[in-house]
Amino acid sequence: MKDKCFLSLFSWFLIVSVVLLQAPTGNGSNGGLKNGEITLRVRVPMRDGFPQFVKVVWDPSQQKYNVFGYCMDVFNAVLTYLPFNVSIHIVPIDVESSKISGRHPILKQISHKMMKEKNEVVVGDVTILAYRSELVDFTVPYTVSGVKMVVPVKHGRDQNMWTFVLKSCSRFVLMVWLLLALLLMQSYTANLTSILTLDQLQPSFLNFDPSKLRPYRNIGEYHDALKLGSKNGGVAAIFDEVPYLKLYLQEYGSNYIMSGSEYRNAGFGFVFPLNSNLTAYFSRGILNVMESGLMNEIDEKYFGKSDIGEDSSAETSSSPLSLSFHSFSGLFFISGIAILLALLVSERFIWQRLILMAKALSERRLLVRQWQQLAEVWRQDDAVLDSNFEG
Structure with a gap:
């Protein structure tokens, strides 16, 4: 009986001790x-x-x-x-x-x-x-954090009026389209849209000299340094922890992208x-x-939304460039020349036909005039015969 009482008291003592140790009480470390x-x-x-x-x-x-x-x-x-x-x-x-x-x-x-x-x-x-x-x-x-690199991005190709003829496949499609526009319109439109809107990005700087590292303290200094570039007194890349880079990309993400391996930390x-x-x-x-x-x-x-400028392995930008009139100006230029040439060719045949018609009309008028003259001669001859007969 005494042993049971002793065990019960000891158990309660252990429970109270554990509670006191885990609860934030007193002036100690809790x-x-x-x-x-x-x-x-x-x-x-x-x-x-x-x-x-x-x-x-x-x-x-x-x-x-x-x-x-x-x-x-x-x-x-x-x-x-x-x-x-x-x-x-x-x-x-x-x-x-x-x-x-x-x-x-x-x-x-x-x-x-x-x-x-x-x-x-x-x-x-x-x-x-x-x-x-x-x-x-x-x-x-x-x-979640880690150390990564932010670099300026350069577009895989310049968006100009001749973008749609950069690849040999596009040239081939263009030539076929000029011949069979109605038959291949859908195929060419899909190909042209993918070329113009899916902007392939790559870092403009991939290597650096460790001796040229410079400290910066805020987003403004980051932007100024990257904008100048290493050749003009700035830097070619920014190394920092991911949360700081996310803030930077939130404001200037359209011109920069995270690149390289991530060095993880806690x-x-x-x-x-x-x-x-x-x-x-x-x-x-x-x-x-x-x-x-x-x-x-x-x-x-x-x-902002997650994964802003983070996917450095992706080939395309998350915000594709929009199409404008300038994107199709080269196509319109070629189409306009083709239409103009077609009109010139058709005008040539029209003028030839008009000339032939004019010649035919003039010949017809000449023939009518000749018949009229012949009829007039006949009338005059008839009048002379009639006068002689009466006399």
Whole structure:
């Protein structure tokens, strides 16, 4: 009996211990939950480039910071799936004035502070990397990322008035069409449409010298550098993580395309102190946001439709060029010449026929005149005979 009581008490002790370890309680690494609510210090990086991901704005009327952008929208969506309430306190981090080099020096800056203040999280475009996981804890990634290259595109062929006769097959079809236009109209139209509308794209630059790499911070600098080109002080290609390139292609996608192999990484994640149980709660919240479809809505809000300029292996553009009068001007020119020649030939035969008709008419008039003259002579002879007979 005593053994059973001892085992029961020991079992309850284990259950309570597990619950206490998994729940965010106390002031330790579990988060400081009090009465079903936790106060969380949210550190947000401030920098000039890519405000679409995170942007910190000071509100003088309320005397507080407001945060906007893709990362903050995902964070707010995750908060709705947590089993407890969270009140946040925004703490901006001035990344631009940091003396530590690199795009994301914030982890080296504040990792030691986060070990002291356990109720903290970093919300921003922070990529999950192996060496960073030794300093802090990451949630599961809320966006897929990788490093790719964006290059200007050049069209496979120039769209001019002679596009439809570029290939030998098109020339053959054109000659046959000139002879049998009515019979081959449908076949030629389909072939011509595919040539004019399906614009084959290829990168205008495929190799680079690593010694010529240059750092840029925002979309505007990307565009200016690519527009100038490597020969005019710019660059021939941009290497960056896929989320940043998606933002760039969202604005300038008609002239650029992702190319080359993708060097995958884990993606963006929220940052917590080491051994924080809040990491598990926020990771489950991210999974719930993804499964609910809300993540797709947030992605479309900032990146537009998926797969913008991503399919570098595709031979054709997702937005084919539209047909215009100029596209068919060469065809109209040849058709006009053919019609003009036909008219000239027909006019020649018409004039010949008119001349023959005029000659025939003139001969007929001459014959009529001769008959008239002969009849007049006959009348005169008859008159003379009549006068002689009377005399």
